[in-house]
Amino acid sequence: DAKTTQPNSMESNEEEPVHLPCNHSTISGTDYIHWYRQLPSQGPEYVIHGLTSNVNNRMASLAIAEDRKSSTLILHRATLRDAAVYYCILRGQVFGNEKLTFGTGTRLTIIP
Amino acid sequence: KAGVTQTPRYLIKTRGQQVTLSCSPISGHRSVSWYQQTPGQGLQFLFEYFSETQRNKGNFPGRFSGRQFSNSRSEMNVSTLELGDSALYLCASSLQGAPPGDTQYFGPGTRLTVL
Numbered sequence: 001d002a003k004t005t006q007p008n009s010m011e012s013n014e015e016e017p018v019h020l021p022c023n024h025s026t027i028s029g030t031d032y033i034h035w036y037r038q039l040p041s042q043g044p045e046y047v048i049h050g051l052t053s054n055v056n057n058r059m060a061s062l063a064i065a066e067d068r069k070s071s072t073l074i075l076h077r078a079t080l081r082d083a084a085v086y087y088c089i090l091r092g093q094v095f096g097n098e099k100l101t102f103g104t105g106t107r108l109t110i111i112p
Numbered sequence: 113k114a115g116v117t118q119t120p121r122y123l124i125k126t127r128g129q130q131v132t133l134s135c136s137p138i139s140g141h142r143s144v145s146w147y148q149q150t151p152g153q154g155l156q157f158l159f160e161y162f163s164e165t166q167r168n169k170g171n172f173p174g175r176f177s178g179r180q181f182s183n184s185r186s187e188m189n190v191s192t193l194e195l196g197d198s199a200l201y202l203c204a205s206s207l208q209g210a211p212p213g214d215t216q217y218f219g220p221g222t223r224l225t226v227l
Binding site: 034041042043044045046049087098099100101102103104105 | 168
């Protein structure tokens, strides 16, 4: 599996935007970039995914570099509820390959 | 729709015992995956079941096994428990197991403590 690299931790002030980076220099042309997050005492939850174009949903935006070797998860207005560990994961387009390979993720702390 | 449910939520066992954990996927989901989460190793994939068949397997010893029933519910069994098996065991379900659009939905986990 192609690997991702994320900062161990980040802090952000409440109600400000947060940019969480992820490097994936060995990404293959068919790998999708997925983001999950894990809130304290909960299982991971899906946030967003994309292939080449930037993506938006109600939770966040995903900005993908033109060479696809890096991406950034954007939380437009952080709240205390966004404090979690954020995981950037690459997923190939292989039917039946349900294995998610989690790295160490980025622990996001929101400062009130 | 109800989310993924796992039972029990907490479990305490002693070394050498065996344990069975249960997972009920979201209604209509046919794929169930299991993960182990520990402070030292993070989140690691155990195995995945689809239509009652194990389809993917992680790098865990044979003491870890699982099965899936015709209603997609899944159980995971760990025999001859070791102290290092203390962890949060997470179950995730997805519709067909067809990435990339087929996302996984995780349950709250079962916290296993081995004494």
